[in-house]
Amino acid sequence: MRAADCDILIVPGWSGSGPDHWQTRWEDKLSTARRVEQEDWYKIHRDGWAARVAAAVEAATRPVVLVAHSCGVPAVAHAAPLLPAGTVRGAFLVAPPGERAIRAIPGADPAFTPYPRDPLPFPSLLVASRTDDYCTYDEASDFALAWGSALVDAGDAGHLNTASGHGPWPEGLMRFAGFLAKL
Known part of the structure; x- marks a missing residue:
């Protein structure tokens, strides 16, 4: 699959x-990319965030590939049972936070954890760092195993965000292109 063939x-x-984050840069660079907007980016709510993902998938006009980072990863896992069968062709999941990290966010919905442990109904690849302050590699490996995701070891990469030096993240874009090619 090519980027032009999917939403x-x-x-x-x-x-x-934010504006320097690799997700924002990819959104600007990839013509078929668009952001799933949440009602409030600072209030993590399981049902609300999952519903927004599901609504964006339902509004898509082509096959869908999801690109999730941090709290967006469990939002995808929570949304998976709500998604129309066969619409999502794959998910590129990056730096999920551990469940303890979610519970430490002020105002986070307690129902956001625990994360679903059912296999995702589409191919997925989970990229995790060995030095992520928000999730141990072992936790990320456990998520990947539960979800049926291929696991990529990003090494000493922090949370794979702007603060860890991953603004443009060209290596990630190359990995994403390889993931798309296999779908």
Whole structure:
């Protein structure tokens, strides 16, 4: 699959991925990409965030590929049972937060955790760092195993966001292109 053949839905995490974040840059660069907007980027709510992902998927006019970062990753997992069968062709999941990290966010919906443990109904690839302050590699590996995701070890990469030096993240874009090619 090529980027031009699908609707790429960018699913940011808490705070919505600012202007220098790789998700925002990819959204600007990829002509078929658009952001899944949340009602409030600072209030993580399981049902609300999952419903927004589901609504964006339902509004798509082509096959969908999800690109989620941080809190957007469990939002995709929560949304998976709500998605129309066969519409989502794959999910590129990056730096999920651990469940303890979610519970530490002021005002976070307690129902956001625990994360679903059912396999995702579409192919997925989970990219995780060994030095993510919000999720241990072992936790990320456990999520990948539960969801049926291929796991990519990003090494010493922090939370794979702007603060960890991953503004443009060209290596991630190359990995994403490889993921698309296999769909």
